[in-house]
Amino acid sequence: MSESLMAASGEPNPLIPHLSEIVLGAVVFLLLVAAIAKFVVPRFEKAYADRTAAIEGGIADAEQAQAEAKAALEQYTAQLADARHEAAAIREEAKEQGAQIVAEMRSQAQAEAERITSTAHAQIEAERSQVLAQLKGEVGALATELAERIVGESLADDERQKRTVARFIDELEGSAN
Numbered sequence: 001m002s003e004s005l006m007a008a009s010g011e012p013n014p015l016i017p018h019l020s021e022i023v024l025g026a027v028v029f030l031l032l033v034a035a036i037a038k039f040v041v042p043r044f045e046k047a048y049a050d051r052t053a054a055i056e057g058g059i060a061d062a063e064q065a066q067a068e069a070k071a072a073l074e075q076y077t078a079q080l081a082d083a084r085h086e087a088a089a090i091r092e093e094a095k096e097q098g099a100q101i102v103a104e105m106r107s108q109a110q111a112e113a114e115r116i117t118s119t120a121h122a123q124i125e126a127e128r129s130q131v132l133a134q135l136k137g138e139v140g141a142l143a144t145e146l147a148e149r150i151v152g153e154s155l156a157d158d159e160r161q162k163r164t165v166a167r168f169i170d171e172l173e174g175s176a177n
Contacts, residue, residue, distance in 0.1 A: 136165075139172075140161075140169070144165060147164055
């Protein structure tokens with residue numbers, strides 16, 4: 001039908017391109033495709049590869065950062081647990097030391113009380129001995145005076161006085177027991 005249109009009017013049909021235009025269009029198209037394939041596509045591929053590497057690197061970095069954060073968290077959690085255990089041990093040790101200090105203070109107080117008691121007993125015993133010696137002297141003087149009155153003679157002789165007093169005290173002690 002196209003030939004019949006062309007033949008009938010004698011002029012070329014403007015809707016049908018010439019063969020030279022088709023060939024020239026095909027060559028230019030192939031040159032354009034070759035230029036795009038040689039210059040543009042590698043840059044796109046390179047940009048795509050760079051972007052993919054950057055994304056994958058970012059993902060890897062993020063995973064590594066996440067792993068490091070998780071490890072740090074575990075480490076801090078372990079340190080916190082250790083610190084809590086250490087604090088509990090320190091509190092327990094402080095309680096034990098407090099109990100030990102209280103026991104030592106009680107022991108010291110008990111020892112001090114025993115020392116005070118023994119000192120008081122020793123002082124009482126010394127005072128008792130002193131009073132007994134003083135009493136013996138007074139009893140001896142009274143006994144000598146009484147004996148002088150009863151006997152009617154002087155017992156001024158020290159030796160005789162000592163014998164009489166000693167005999168009297170021995171009799172008193174014998175009668176007291």
